[in-house]
Amino acid sequence: MKTLLEFEKPIAELEDKLIEMRKLALENNVDVTAAVASLTEKILELKKDTFSNLTRWQRVQLSRHPDRPYTFDYIEHLCEEFIEIHGDRNVGDDKAMVGGFGTIDGEMSVMFIGQQKGRNTKERQYRNFGMPNPEGYRKALRLMKMAEKFNKPIVCLIDTPGAFPGLEAEERGQGEAIARNIRDMFMLKVPVICVIIGEGASGGALGIAVGDRVLMMENTWYSVISPESCSSILWRSWNYKEQAAEALKLTANDMLANKLIDGIIPEPLGGAHLHPEEAAATLKEVLKKELAILSAIDPATRISQRIDKFGAMGEVIE
Structure with missing residues (x-):
């Protein structure tokens, strides 16, 4: 239904x-x-x-629509071949963070990395609701370094309500894992494109979101905190989530206006959940275009531009 x-x-x-x-x-x-x-x-x-x-809160609702395409859905439509790679070679294989090599149009090999949610209760528990543990971020970084070794571009598909906040995650170094990813992604010698395909919450998203291009699907959000959590902190209740969403200015249009992303990928009328194949086809064309542009740039120049772009965020001149 x-x-x-x-x-x-x-x-x-x-x-x-x-x-x-x-x-x-x-x-x-x-x-x-x-x-x-x-x-x-x-x-x-x-x-x-x-x-x-649509209001900002309605955009948030669309980003969470249960029928919306997830990372594996996009990979299935983008790639003729995909080989998933498991494990961080340290603790285990985090099912909330997935990745592997995929082939676009039979000729372009790309390392895809992203968070994966579940469609039903059993899948959601298996994927930890798309909330990675530290080993998930360490797996992501391992795959990025592998892509760099073989000179393959990286595409990160971001869709998470945040990194897993459990005690065991903190004990295993959640903050350190995310911080290391952010630092090392600045220095990757291969092209990196990051796309928010659903929810982009806090450090959980930022841990795989440092790239040469940061793009957002039209009906997604990207913020330091979710509207519900913001509401519970400011008003001691989740009942003000709509007001919180408006105050946070977390939509793709808001992010582009504040120069925090590089572009917006349009969705089919009504949202990506109604026409996932069409949404994936649009994403594919954007990725091919951006990868062609980035691949033509010298690695040292690319790294310098990446650092300058993020360094300019929040800059104020009086």
Whole structure:
């Protein structure tokens, strides 16, 4: 059964009416071409109006839609071949952080790294709800170093509510693992593209988000804290999450306006969850274009530009 967000329901009601109209016309052999065309146009206009005027909180809801494509969904559409690589060679294999070599268009080999969520309760527990432990970030860095060794570009697909906050994660050095990733990603000699495909929360996202290009899918968010956590800190309640989302300015448009990302990847009308193949095709074209540009730049220049870009964030001149 299709999951509907509150603001999607009026559209769904009209779409159900359209299906019913076509069904009745078929059963009674009645020509309803004009009525179908009119209703189809009305649905399209409602979709355009709804999705061009979403609040920040509604964007957050879309980024978490249970039918939204996850890392493996995108990899499946992007790659003809994909070989997953496991383990950090130290503690274990974190199932929330995945990665491996994939081939785009049969000729371009890329190291894909990303957080993976689950579709049902069992999968979510297996993937720890997309929240990596320290070994997940150490696995990611191991794969980045491997890509650098073989001179292959890196694509990071970010979708996490944050790094796992458990006591055992802190005991194994969660902060150190994320900090090391941030430091070492600045110095990678190969092209690095980071794409927020869902949620981009706090250091959990930033641990694999230092790149030559940082891009966001249209209906995603990227922030130091989630709206719910912000609400609970400021108002001692989760009931103010909508106000928190507005104050945090966490959407793709906000991030681009503040020069914290390099671009926005458009999604199909209604969101990537409605047309995942189309969303993946758009992402593929963007990746191919950006990788071609970055590959033509000298590694030393690329590293220098990467450092300068992040160093300029938050810079104030009085």
